Amino acid sequence: MKKSILLTALVATAFVSACNGDKSTPGYTFMDDMYRSPSLETYAAAENTAQGTEAQLPVEGTVARGYVPYDLPNSNEGYEASKNNAAVPAYFAELNAEDGKELYSIFCSHCHGDKGDGNGILMEREKILGIPSYGADRLPDITPGSIYHVIMYGKNNMGSHASQLTYDERWKIIQYVMKLRQDQSATAAPAEPAA
Numbered sequence: 027m028k029k030s031i032l033l034t035a036l037v038a039t040a041f042v043s044a045c046n047g048d049k050s051t052p053g054y055t056f057m058d059d060m061y062r063s064p065s066l067e068t069y070a071a072a073e074n075t076a077q078g079t080e081a082q083l084p085v086e087g088t089v090a091r092g093y094v095p096y097d098l099p100n101s102n103e104g105y106e107a108s109k110n111n112a113a114v115p116a117y118f119a120e121l122n123a124e125d126g127k128e129l130y131s132i133f134c135s136h137c138h139g140d141k142g143d144g145n146g147i148l149m150e151r152e153k154i155l156g157i158p159s160y161g162a163d164r165l166p167d168i169t170p171g172s173i174y175h176v177i178m179y180g181k182n183n184m185g186s187h188a189s190q191l192t193y194d195e196r197w198k199i200i201q202y203v204m205k206l207r208q209d210q211s212a213t214a215a216p217a218e219p220a221a
């Protein structure tokens with residue numbers, strides 16, 4: 027009985043003595059490291075790191091997750107070289123063209139048209155001119171590789187779309203463009219029959 031009174035008194039003293047009159051300080055805390063974690067500020071100075079700051083530069087040659095380098099230069103030679111499809115990933119053949127439809131409608135159709143005939147809304151309103159149909163009659167030798175090149179760097183009035191699309195999204199769109207190209211090529215006006 028005596029023991030328990032003593033214990034209660036001790037606990038009560040501990041509670042009471044933890045408070046203090048100054049409301050701007052927390053008083054005594056019994057689990058200090060849980061209340062105040064030793065977090066570091068990203069760019070704060072640090073003694074023990076090579077560059078003198080908490081945040082470190084990535085190791086030389088580091089590649090961001092999901093980033094795929096593209097080596098061909100933004101030049102006529104680069105464009106011609108892209109046609110050999112060396113940059114096309116193996117999974118491209120398995121992509122379902124329809125998976126790129128929505129992306130195409132967001133990023134390309136206002137210029138190239140829903141059907142890829144070159145009659146997007148900006149063309150109709152004459153904001154941008156010179157947009158070709160994807161059909162083989164207008165663009166006889168484009169390939170998935172060259173379309174990738176044009177998405178990366180743009181071409182004349184078409185700007186680069188590299189920053190707006192991830193690697194996978196680019197190939198999805200290209201698969202859809204190849205489908206539109208097929209449709210456009212099939213519906214292209216047949217050559218005038220010789221009279």
Ligand code: HEC
Nearest residue numbers: 133134137154155156157158168173176181182183184187
């Ligand atoms: C601002 C309007 C605009 C947008 C948006 C646009 N394009 Fe273009 N695109 C053009 C124009 C203009 C050309 C013709 C460039 C030239 O040859 O002068 C072109 C050309 C092309 C060509 C043919 C390139 C070649 O090799 O001759 C392809 C393929 C193409 N675009 C794909 C796309 C795809 C895919 C998208 C969406 C990611 C897209 N474009 C978005 C305006 C646009």
